[in-house]
Amino acid sequence: MEDSIELILQDHVGIFPSSKPHPVLSACTGALLTGLYGVWSMFVFPGSRRIPWRLKVPYLPSSKVQTQNVMKLLEGRRGRLADLGSGDGRLVFAASSAGFRGTGFEINSILVAYARSKARWKGIPSSQATFVKKDFWTTDLSSYDNVTAFLAPGVMDVLGEKLLKELPEDALVIACRFPITSWSPQSSAGSGLDRAFAYDISSVRSRLRTPSSTAAE
């Protein structure tokens, strides 16, 4: 009987080898995954190595409807417009054709090159649409009357703090898809993923000075 149990156990050990992974295999798998992650992040976050992980935002182009919603909220406005994270430049182009002097700040050099060549191809002068390869977190935005941002939910409130410090009193901020949750929007356009939110800096500042007015509404 004991002999047959030993035989069965030996058979099972043969079929199901020890579950401990081989150390060399583990090391190779780890190195491969790290390499794949490095290649992936080079494409998704090129140029953003110096930006803290919690502030990184990947490229995702806004839809046509989303751009139209932003333009609706900008109706009646003029002057300088900064698009923070301008991607392929679509928002800056829409703004420049509505009369704004648009500047796109973009960290991804491939997208900056694409937007610049598109501007040249469309014959848009740099006074109307400019693309700068620059991290907007380290850019002084105090000379902009209008700011648009399609970024990520986790960065919007951090952005709000920066804009509150820097923007002129009559500035307008448009947040695409992801609102600045610590502010109350003055208006919005569209619905679902295409929704855009408009904030008058003067109203935001006065509400923050008298927080009870927000609570009473």
Ligand SMILES: C[S@@+](CC[C@H](N)C(=O)[O-])C[C@H]1O[C@@H](n2cnc3c(N)ncnc32)[C@H](O)[C@@H]1O
């Ligand atoms: C969600 S995409 C929006 C692109 C474009 N505005 C649009 O509406 O199609 C966000 C863009 O922000 C860029 N970005 C992220 N962090 C940035 C930073 N700190 N400075 C400049 N650009 C940044 C990304 O490379 C990406 O192209």
